[in-house]
Amino acid sequence: MRDHVRMADDHRHVQEFFTARAAGWDTRFPDDGPAYEAAADSLSLRPGDAVLDIGCGTGRALPALRAAVGPRGTVLGADLTPAMLEAAVRAGRDREGVLLLADAARLPLRSRALDAVFAAGLISHLPHPGPDLAELARVVRPGGRLALFHPVGRAALAARHGRRITEDDLRAEHNLRPLLACSGWRLDSYTDEDDRFLALAVRTP
Numbered sequence: 644m645r646d647h648v649r650m651a652d653d654h655r656h657v658q659e660f661f662t663a664r665a666a667g668w669d670t671r672f673p674d675d676g677p678a679y680e681a682a683a684d685s686l687s688l689r690p691g692d693a694v695l696d697i698g699c700g701t702g703r704a705l706p707a708l709r710a711a712v713g714p715r716g717t718v719l720g721a722d723l724t725p726a727m728l729e730a731a732v733r734a735g736r737d738r739e740g741v742l743l744l745a746d747a748a749r750l751p752l753r754s755r756a757l758d759a760v761f762a763a764g765l766i767s768h769l770p771h772p773g774p775d776l777a778e779l780a781r782v783v784r785p786g787g788r789l790a791l792f793h794p795v796g797r798a799a800l801a802a803r804h805g806r807r808i809t810e811d812d813l814r815a816e817h818n819l820r821p822l823l824a825c826s827g828w829r830l831d832s833y834t835d836e837d838d839r840f841l842a843l844a845v846r847t848p
Contacts, residue, residue: 654723654746657768661700661724669701669734675794676703682792682841683707683761692758693717697747697779698765700727702736708761709739719752721745747775755784763792766813773826780827785848789828791819793840800840814840 664671683704688694688711696704699720708718718740722728728742745751747769760779769775779789793800797815801808812818819842820830828844 658724662726666726666730669703669730672794678794678839679704679763679792680707682763682790682839683711685841685843686711686759686761686788686790688712688716688759691715693719693756694759694761695719695721695750695752695757695782696740696761696763697721697750698723698762698768699731699742700724700763701734702731702739702742704761704763705731705736705739717741719743719757721747721750723747748778750778750782752782754781757783757787759783759788759790761790761792763794766791766819772813772822776823776826776828780846783846785846787846788831789823789844789846791840791842791844794838796835796837796840798835799837814842816842 684707686694688708690713692712693716694708694712696702696708696719699705699722702720705718705720712718720731720740721743723746725744728744731737731742743751747765748771760783766772783789797808797812813822816833823830823844827847829847830842831845832843834841
């Protein structure tokens with residue numbers, strides 16, 4: 644029962660944070676489009692593939708993911724916050740994929756259903772990163788890929804919020820690599836630059 648209450652509190656905090664920002668989300672960072680496209684390309688998707696944008700927000704990655712998998716592919720966008728999904732619909736991005744109101748910890752998908760997962764800005768909002776990344780691994784076939792992305796690097800993001808990077812930063816490579824390994828993923832490449840953070844992982848057998 645205590646775990647259920649804690650999870651409800653985690654969800655409420657995330658939903659309150661993003662509900663307050665949903666309407667103006669796209670206008671806050673209007674120049675991020677090319678970075679999203681490049682990150683989506685890094686998944687090396689093929690026509691007909693199935694991909695999930697988890698924590699899709701207003702769906703900024705969905706057009707690039709749809710272009711990669713083509714009309715025969717499957718594109719899903721899942722988010723915990725109804726207001727973000729509503730903003731995605733207003734932007735017309737529901738035409739690029741199916742939008743789901745869903746929790747990353749309990750995805751309504753069968754095991755090994757996907758070829759890849761795209762996750763922009765997600766990991767810092769996961770209440771239980773290890774189990775949540777394991778749930779993403781559950782729905783991806785062995786050899787499938789995961790892209791953990793942010794349109795700016797760790798230092799730039801910290802400066803934006805008036806903080807400094809600390810050693811316990813979850814996105815630091817020395818923390819992220821073992822976390823992924825324990826969750827069914829192998830970190831394949833790691834980029835942390837001023838204008839991009841991108842960690843690519845492969846689903847292990």
